[in-house]
Amino acid sequence: MRVIVADDSAVIRAGVVRILASAGMDIVAEARTADELLTAVADHRPELCVVDIRMPPRDTAGLHAAVQIRDRYRGSVRVLVLSQYLEPDYALQLLGSGVGGMGYLLKDRVAEGGDLVEAAQRVGAGGTAIDPAVVEELVRARRRHDRLVRLTSRERRVLALVAEGRSNRAIADRLDVAVKTIEGVIAVVFAKLDLEPGPDANRRVLAVLVHLNHAQPATERPSAWG
Structure with a gap:
């Protein structure tokens, strides 16, 4: 490179x-x-x-x-x-x-x-x-958006890990679930956040931006998977 x-x-x-x-x-x-x-x-x-x-x-x-x-x-x-x-x-x-x-x-x-x-x-x-520190600061500085209310605690947890730059495999390993499970959760997150596929849009990044702008503080996120 x-x-x-x-x-x-x-x-x-x-x-x-x-x-x-x-x-x-x-x-x-x-x-x-x-x-x-x-x-x-x-x-x-x-x-x-x-x-x-x-x-x-x-x-x-x-x-x-x-x-x-x-x-x-x-x-x-x-x-x-x-x-x-x-x-x-x-x-x-x-x-x-x-x-x-x-x-x-x-x-x-x-x-x-x-x-x-x-x-x-x-x-x-x-x-x-x-950097997770940047993520946390942004989370603390922004109010939740009504689109994030649509997400379950499990979906918010996966989105927070996506925001740290983790791959689907890394998230699956962190949460001890199958990669296919994470792929399914992320697909649901995209749908709930109204992020439609398009040639010029990276839905993963757009979902992260929603999270960074509006998510609740990390200390309020449930730590359990499920």
């Missing part, structure tokens, strides 16, 4: 490059500023950009560059934000289009290089990777 790493910290940038390169990824360019990032993307057309939110020339330049990449390349270039700060509004700006190939991780919570590699691979393949 062809990757660009953008961060104004040379130390962090070098660390990310080393971790991803050791996993076999091809680092085609590095960027220190948002302008350098946009130029590098135009020149190299990578499959994935790993981007810090706060880069020169202004505080949120990395975020704005990430949104531009998302909109300009329409999913052919995926974006994984790696931020020092928990900024849920920024996460929603990035994920708000409902397309896949987007992620938001917190630097301090990436405990192992393997965690970063796994997230990069997931986002690079068109999936999502959202």
Whole structure:
């Protein structure tokens, strides 16, 4: 996978490059500023950009560059934000289009290089990777939406795990049920949230956005499966 790493910290940038390169990824360019990032993307057309939110020339330049990449390349270039700060509004700006190939991780919570590699691979393949801390903050900050009231406790629990970026297999293993069971639950969630299939819509991401915008706090979610 062809990757660009953008961060104004040379130390962090070098660390990310080393971790991803050791996993076999091809680092085609590095960027220190948002302008350098946009130029590098135009020149190299990578499959994935790993981007810090706060880069020169202004505080949120990395975020704005990430949104531009998302909109300009329409999913052919995926974006994984790696931020020092928990900024849920920024996460929603990035994920708000409902397309896949987007992620938001917190630097301090990436405990192992393997965690970063796994997230990069997931986002690079068109999936999502959202730090659970970001999910929880968004959940606390938003009211429940009436569409979520339609979901059973089991369906809400599965949707919360989807929002963490887990695959159907990972959710099935976590809840000790069959993958087919999870696939069925997610299909019901899509139907209850009025998410119809379409050529330009990633229903999994759109369902996550409903959850992030309107779900009840995680402490109120039933922990039992069933």
